[in-house]
Amino acid sequence: MPKSAKKRKDKAADFSKAKLKLGKGKQLASNAIDTSFKARSIALPSQSIAQEKDGNTPTTKRRLTFNDLITHAKHYSASTRKDALLGLRELLEANWDLVETCLTTLIAACVRLIGDEDASVRKALLAFFAWLLPRIPQGDLMPHSPMLLLFTTSAQTHIFPEIRVDAIRFLDLFLEQIPQAVIAGWNEDNNGHGARILEGYLGILNAGTKFGETDGPLKATSTASVILTPASKLIVLRSLSTFLQVSLTSFGGPSSSKTTFDPANSLHTWYLASSFARHTEYEAFERLLQPCAPTPLRHRIWQEEVDPEDGDDDFLLAAAPITSEPFSLQELTDVSSAIGAVEFETSDNLDASLVAHLARTLHSTLIATFLDCAPAVFSPSGSPSETQVQLVLAVGEIVRSLYGVIMQVPTPARGNNPKTASEELGAILGYMTPYFPFRTSGARDIKTRRVSQVEQAFQDLNLIFCELTSLLVLKTHTDSARPTRRAKLRQGHKSAAAGGTDALAIQTQRVSAYILQLLRGEASAAGQLGRTLAPATYAALLPAIWALLNNGSAHHQEASSAILHATIEHSMKTSSKSGLKRLTLEFVARLVLVCGLDSDFVARALNRTFGRDKGEDEKIEDWVAHLPQVLWELGASNLHATEASIIIQVLLRVLQRQSRMVHTPKTTAAVRSKLVPYFSMKHPARGQVAGPYSKLLGARLRRLALDLVATLGADNELGDAVERAIQGTDEVEYWMQVSAMAGVEQITLNVCR
Incomplete structure (x- = not known):
């Protein structure tokens, strides 16, 4: 058979001479070795021998100065930015006088990392701020608060949920060091830091509302359908609870249970005000x-x-x-x-209608969180996680902060919503009543340290329930003493969850029995010994004691x-x-x-x-x-x-x-x-x-x-x-x-x- 055209072409290619084209050089042989090379300059700022450094300039163990570390904080590498924060702490620990002269530069370089996309950098920055900020006088730190809060509120609305949660951690730190700067303008419609921070809380909880609009339906501001994990939700609710306690305590709200009680101070008898x-x-x-x-x-x-x-x-x-x-x-x-x-x-x-609107906005979120965790937390045979217990406690603290103000300050009309603050609070207490008094089960196989933490959380919940019940009782007595036509029309419209007056009577009876047990030093459960009341516990019980003493119902x-x-x-x-x-x-x-x-x-x-x-x-x-x-x-x-x-x-x-x-x-x-x-x-x-x-x-x-x-x-x-x-x-x-x-x-x- 004749050879194919492809084989004949390949055989002829071995002996053919390539034709040179105009402008083309001679091609190199296939076995030619390229001996050309290129030189590039390498920048090593930390190892430069050409730059003379002052021997008196403070440096780290890696011989990095303050300016070097500030430059590294802007590096494209996440590990370099993290190392820069560690180096800054090392440098400032040995040379604290640098803070007085370089605080503005330091804050300006660090705040940009609040919204950093690398989790290790944000964690390192949080640890650095937790070490740095308590050592700086509040007067020196306040001028830098606008910049700190600007980048933090920006991180609160970041597209990534983990950055939003970390922004809440930074807010917790700022609430400890500069609380007045964080809450400034929270109840004013001037787009201040406090108002933006509150909107950020509501947005991440998917309970957003255009704060300041007290009339009409609630408008969600968060378009992200992000479902928070229990641990992340706990961070947000705890921080929101602290924010509300700081914001509302100055307006007559209950003090924080986290605040160290000082028995040397006089009693805060806000519950007596309604008697005058x-x-x-x-x-x-x-x-x-x-x-x-x-x-x-x-x-x-x-x-x-x-x-x-x-x-x-x-x-x-x-x-x-x-x-x-x-x-x-x-x-x-x-x-x-x-x-x-x-x-x-x-x-x-304080515009109490604003607080009432906020409480109504969070009402469904708080109830849903409580109902999700309550069966596992209060199960007599279960072993609840610490996260679930703290979630229930955070819900109780938020409710106490909000309704502690609403039930004391007369509120104007609340729009077209038929529910009143008393009915909303009664609904929440209605879901809590079956589990009250909250106590741990002795059959739980958990460590001793965890038992003490759970017992403390349950004790705080009991005190919160007693205080909320006292608020509802005092409000009921005040309304009955000054009846209005609108109040009379609402007598037949009771909350389904609370059960109206019957539910309040049951709650009052249970609170009375619990307080009598504490005052008499009796054991709360079989096999336990009675305990002496601590000053903080006694002070927290006083609103409920006064409400029970002031209960004028014949059967009580x-x-x-x-x-x-x-x-x-x-x-x-x-x-x-x-x-x-x-x-x-x-x-x-x-x-x-x-x-x-x-x-x-x-x-x-x-x-x-x-x-x-x-x-x-x-x-x-x-x-x-x-x-x-x-x-x-x-x-x-x-x-x-x-x-x-x-x-x-x-x-x-x-x-x-x-x-x-x-x-x-x-x-x-x-x-x-x-x-x-x-x-x-x-x-x-x-x-x-x-x-x-x-x-x-x-x-x-x-x-x-x-x-x-x-x-x-x-x-x-x-x-x-x-x-x-x-x-x-x-x-x-x-x-x-x-x-x-x-x-x-x-x-x-x-x-x-």
Whole structure:
């Protein structure tokens, strides 16, 4: 066969000579070796031998200066940016003075990494900020807050969900260091940082709304259908809870449970405000028991006539004539105003409709989160994850922050939404009620450390439930005291989840039983021991205790009386030197005073009045009679000087009220006899011994005690004890003046300026 054309062509190609084309050079042989080369310059800024560096310039172990690290923070490599942050911490730890001169450059370079797409860089930046920011004074950090918050709010709306979640972590850090800058403008329609941060929270939760539009349907602002993992949702809800607590606490909202409770501070009795017709009267009442600041004040004896040209204008004395009628709140208000009392800010600056709209926006999200986690968390045989437990706690804290303000401040019309704040709160409590009181199961096989964390979370949830129930009870009483036509029409429209009045009665009954159990120190479950209440726990229970005491429903009178007896017994049994004693004294004293005020100055919402039960009156008398014993047990220690001052002021105020419950001959005689050892006592072996009064430091407290004796009226025994205690001291002349006027004028000297 003839060969194919392809084979003939291939055979001829081996002996053919390539034709050169015009402009083409000679082709190289196939076995030719290319010996050409190219040279390129390599930039090594950290290893350059051509650049001379100052030996005095601070560097890291890798010999990188501050400027080198700032340059590396902008590098395209993620590992280089991360190493730059680690190098900055190393450099600043050894040379902290660089922060004072280079803080602006440092912040400007670092804020750009808040939205970095590499997770390791964001984690390194968060650790660096957590180390750096607490070491910088807040005054130096505040000028840089706009830049920090600008990049953080930008990261909140990033396309990647993980960057949004990390932006929340940065906000948590900023809320600790510069909280006022973070919340600035959150309730104003001026597109401030606070408003943008709040919109970012709502957007990532897919509960977005155009904040500020209180009318009409809710408008979602997040178009991303991102489903957060439980861990990510916990980060967002925790941060939102902190944001709301910081924002709303200054407007009368409940304080954060995360905030360290200081028993040295006076009680925040916001729950008593609804018992007064006007807020100014509530403020005047609160100032009655405010502890006096230990300032070096001068004293002056009261005189009927004073020369106006004596030049002592800084002295001011308040006196009121003694009468058979009890002091009215208006008289006490005039006294407090005369001695230079400071007006407190009210919550009128807050638009409560804005908070109500926010609560309504988050309502479905909060309920859905609770219902998703509750079956696993409160299962008697299950072992819930820490994330689920903390999610339920975060929901409770957000609800408390929002409705703690809404239920106290009168809100205007809430648009076309038929639900009210009471119904919304009742719905949430309706879902929580089947699980209350929240407690751990002893059969759970979990580590001891986790058990303590879960128990603490459940205790916080119990306190939140009690406080929310108290808000609903107080609001119900206030509305019933001031009924309107609109309120009457809503009586038949009850929330399905809450069950209306029946549900509130069930919740009140359960809260009463739980509080009685805590006050009596009883075990919460079989096989457990009762525990002593901590000061923070007791302070958190007070709103619920007041609401239960003020519950005027006929079927709750027995439970209300039991709560009163348990509260007073708990106050009397608490150790005198316990940190809880002062709180119990302040609360019971306010309870006695506010329930004895004239009806002209107390709102009609106040339903409790003493005297309907003889046993209640006897309990109050016993409580007043035990105060001198507490005063003696505290002694003259500086650590308990404030407690002693409060006890004396409590006795003064209660006696000045001339209440028939504590102004009986039996009570006054008991107080006089128990005050004798405080001034002087007779020891079987040592003879006459000076009491704790002689060791008191400061003339203010000593004269305050003499005012108490003068107000009480000293008999022979008490008068002799006082004279022995003040013999040879500067208080002799003062006591002569006070005791001489005790039968003519009812005075209140040196209580507070």
